[in-house]
Amino acid sequence: MRLDRLNLRDHGVYLALVLLVLVNLVITPNFLTADNIRTQLVQMVPVLVVALGMALVIGTEGIDLSVGSVMAIAAALLPLYLGYGALPAIGICLVAGAAAGLLSGSLVTFAGVQPIVATLALLVGGRGLALVIADGQLKQIRNQQLLDLGSGSVLGVPLTVFVAAVLVVLVALLVGKTTFGRQLVAVGGNRKAAEFAGLPVRRVLLVVYLLSGLLAAGAGVLATARLTASDPSSVGLLVELSAITAVVVGGTPLTGGRVRVIGTVAGALLMQLIAATLIKHDVPASVTQMLEAVIIASAVLLQREGTGLRLRRQEAR
Amino acid sequence: MIAGIVRRHGALAVLAVLLVVGGLSFSTFLTPYNLSNLAVQATFLAVVALGMTLVIVSGGIDLSVGSTFALAGVLAAYGSRWGLLVALLLPLAVSALIGLVQGALIARWRMAPFIVTLCGLLFARGLLQLLTKEGSTTYLVPQDSALRWLGQGAVLVVLAVLGYLAGGVLLQRTGFGMRLFAVGGNEDAASLMGLPVARTKVSVYVLSGLLAGLAGVMSTAQLGSGVTVVGVGLELNAIAAVVIGGTMLTGGAGAVSGTLAGVALLAVIQELINQVGRFNSSMQAVVSGAVLIVVVVLQTLLSRARR
Numbered sequence: 293m294r295l296d297r298l299n300l301r302d303h304g305v306y307l308a309l310v311l312l313v314l315v316n317l318v319i320t321p322n323f324l325t326a327d328n329i330r331t332q333l334v335q336m337v338p339v340l341v342v343a344l345g346m347a348l349v350i351g352t353e354g355i356d357l358s359v360g361s362v363m364a365i366a367a368a369l370l371p372l373y374l375g376y377g378a379l380p381a382i383g384i385c386l387v388a389g390a391a392a393g394l395l396s397g398s399l400v401t402f403a404g405v406q407p408i409v410a411t412l413a414l415l416v417g418g419r420g421l422a423l424v425i426a427d428g429q430l431k432q433i434r435n436q437q438l439l440d441l442g443s444g445s446v447l448g449v450p451l452t453v454f455v456a457a458v459l460v461v462l463v464a465l466l467v468g469k470t471t472f473g474r475q476l477v478a479v480g481g482n483r484k485a486a487e488f489a490g491l492p493v494r495r496v497l498l499v500v501y502l503l504s505g506l507l508a509a510g511a512g513v514l515a516t517a518r519l520t521a522s523d524p525s526s527v528g529l530l531v532e533l534s535a536i537t538a539v540v541v542g543g544t545p546l547t548g549g550r551v552r553v554i555g556t557v558a559g560a561l562l563m564q565l566i567a568a569t570l571i572k573h574d575v576p577a578s579v580t581q582m583l584e585a586v587i588i589a590s591a592v593l594l595q596r597e598g599t600g601l602r603l604r605r606q607e608a609r
Numbered sequence: 610m611i612a613g614i615v616r617r618h619g620a621l622a623v624l625a626v627l628l629v630v631g632g633l634s635f636s637t638f639l640t641p642y643n644l645s646n647l648a649v650q651a652t653f654l655a656v657v658a659l660g661m662t663l664v665i666v667s668g669g670i671d672l673s674v675g676s677t678f679a680l681a682g683v684l685a686a687y688g689s690r691w692g693l694l695v696a697l698l699l700p701l702a703v704s705a706l707i708g709l710v711q712g713a714l715i716a717r718w719r720m721a722p723f724i725v726t727l728c729g730l731l732f733a734r735g736l737l738q739l740l741t742k743e744g745s746t747t748y749l750v751p752q753d754s755a756l757r758w759l760g761q762g763a764v765l766v767v768l769a770v771l772g773y774l775a776g777g778v779l780l781q782r783t784g785f786g787m788r789l790f791a792v793g794g795n796e797d798a799a800s801l802m803g804l805p806v807a808r809t810k811v812s813v814y815v816l817s818g819l820l821a822g823l824a825g826v827m828s829t830a831q832l833g834s835g836v837t838v839v840g841v842g843l844e845l846n847a848i849a850a851v852v853i854g855g856t857m858l859t860g861g862a863g864a865v866s867g868t869l870a871g872v873a874l875l876a877v878i879q880e881l882i883n884q885v886g887r888f889n890s891s892m893q894a895v896v897s898g899a900v901l902i903v904v905v906v907l908q909t910l911l912s913r914a915r916r
C-alpha cells in the first residue's frame with residue numbers, strides 16, 4: 293500500500309532532483325560547496341516566487357502569462373519612489389502588482405475572458421507600460437536598505453532566499469490549511485460543481501489572480517534588488533514559461549484541482565540545477581535549451597506513466 | 610437583422626469602423642499603396658494563424674509556431690544554395706516533423722497540448738540557435754535564387770488567400786473538418802462515435818507545423834536571408850487573432866474567415882498607432898494591449914449574447 297503511494301506522479305520530481313544531485317557530486321567539482329548552493333538558490337528566487345502564484349492560478353485551471361510584465365512594472369516603479377524610503381517604495385510596487393492581478397482577475401471572472409487571452413493582453417501592454425514609466429531607461433539603485441535586501445544574508449542564508457522561503461511556507465499554509473485553499477482546489481476541480489455548492493467562485497478567482505500579481509511584483513522587487521539596477525526592458529522576460537514549467541514539473545496538473553507547493557519548489561530547483569549543470573560543463577546555450585525541452589516533456593510524461601501504472605495495478609487487484 | 614450580423618462578425622464590424630475612422634483621419638491611410646503594404650506584412654501572421662485556428666477548433670493550442678516559423682526561415686535560406694526544391698522541401702519537412710512529434714505526444718500519449726508545444730517552442734528555438742552557431746551565422750538567399758521570386762508581395766498575398774480558401778473548404782466542406790469540430794466539441798463523444806480521434810489530432814498539429822513553416826519560408830523569401838530573431842511571440846499574436854476572430858479557445862467552434870478578420874484587425878490597429886505617430890514602441894505596446902482587452906471583452910460579451 294505504502295509502496296503503491298510512492299508513485300512517479302507524486303514523487304517523480306524529488307527522485308529526479310536526487311538523481312541530478314548525485315550525478316553532479318560525481319561529475320561536477322565544487323558542487324556541494326556552501327558557495328555554489330547559495331548561488332543556485334539566489335538565482336532561482338525570482339522564478340520560484342512567480343511560480344508560487346502561478347501554482348495557485350493553475351490550481352484553478354487558469355494560467356497567468358502576465359507575470360513577467362508585472363515584474364517589469366514593479367522594477368520600473370521601484371526607483372521612482374525610493375525617495376520616500378525602501379518600504380513605502382516596495383509597498384507601492386506590491387500595490388501595483390496586486391492591481392494588475394485584479395485586472396486580469398476581473399477579465400477572467402466578470403467578463404468571462406479565457407485566462408490565457410486576458411493575461412496575454414497584460415503581457416503585451418504591461419511591458420510597454422513599464423518602459424513608459426521608466427522612460428525606457430536602466431536606473432542604478434543606490435538605496436542602502438534595498439541593496440542590503442539584494443546582497444545581504446542572515447546566518448549565511450541570503451536575504452532574498454529567506455524571503456522566498458517565508459513565502460513558500462505562507463502559500464503552503466494557504467493551500468493546505470485554510471478554507472480558501474480548499475475552495476481554490478474545488479473551483480479548479482470542477483467550477484460548475486463549486487458554483488452549485490455555493491462556494492464564492494468569483495471571489496476565489498479574483499483573489500488568486502491578485503495573489504499572482506502580488507507575488508510577481510515581489511519577484512520584480514527581489515530581482516531588482518539583486519541586480520542593483522532597475523531594468524524594465526529585460527527583467528522577468530519569459531519568466532512565465534519558467535514558472536509554468538516549475539509548477540507542472542512539480543506535479544500540479546494544468547487541468548487544475550490540485551496544487552503542489554513543495555513540488556513547485558522542487559520543480560524550480562530541478563530546472564535551475566539542470567541549467568547550471570549544463571552551463572558548468574560548457575554545453576552551448578542552444579543544446580541546453582533543447583535538452584531542457586526534452587527533460588520537461590519526459591518529466592510530464594513520467595507523471596502520466598505514473599498514473600497509468602497505478603491504474604493498471606488497481607485493475608489487477 | 611443588422612444586430613445579428615454584428616454579433617456573428619464582431620471582428621469584421623470593429624474592422625470596418627476602424628477603416629472608416631482611419632480613412633477620415635489620415636489621408637495616407639486608405640491609399641492603395643498603404644493597404645497593399647499592410648496586406649503583404651500581414652501574410653505571415655495570417656498563414657500561421659490559419660494553422661492555429663485548426664488546432665484551437667480541435668480543442669488544443671500550439672505555442673511552437675513562432676519558433677517553427679523562425680527555424681523554417683533559416684532552413685530555407687540554408688537550403689536555397691541547392692536550388693528552390695531543397696529551399697522549400699527541407700524547411701517544410703522539418704516543420705511537419707515537429708508537428709508530427711508534438712501531435713503524437715498529445716494524441717497517443719495524452720499529454721497536455723500547452724506543455725508539449727511549450728517544449729516544442731524551446732526545442733525548435735534551440736535547434737535554430739545550434740544551426741546558426743548561437744545566432745552568429747546568417748544564411749543568405751543567393752541573388753539568382755528562384756526563392757526570391759516567391760518573396761514578391763503579390764505572390765505572398767496570393768499564397769495566403771489560397772491558403773485561407775483551402776482552409777475554409779477543409780474546415781466547412783470535408784469530413785476532416787467535421788471530425789475536427791467533433792473532436793474539439795467533445796473528445797469522448799467523438800471517440801465513442803468511432804471517429805479516429807488520435808489521427809485527427811496528429812494531422813492538425815502536422816498542418817499547423819507545415820503552415821508555420823510555410824510562413825517562415827515566405828518570410829525568408831521576402832527578406833532574402835534567414836533571420837534568427839524573428840517569430841518570438843508570434844504564437845501569442847496568432848492566438849490573439851484567432852480569438853478576436855470569434856473562435857473559442859474551448860474548441861469545437863470557429864471559422865477561418867473570422868481569423869482572417871482578426872489578423873486584419875491586428876494589422877490595422879498597428880498601422881493606426883503608427884499613423885498617429887506620437888507613440889514610441891513601448892507606448893504602442895500599451896495601446897495594443899489595451900485594444901486587445903477591449904476587443905476580446907466585446908467579443909466575449911457578444912458571443913455570450915448570441916447564446
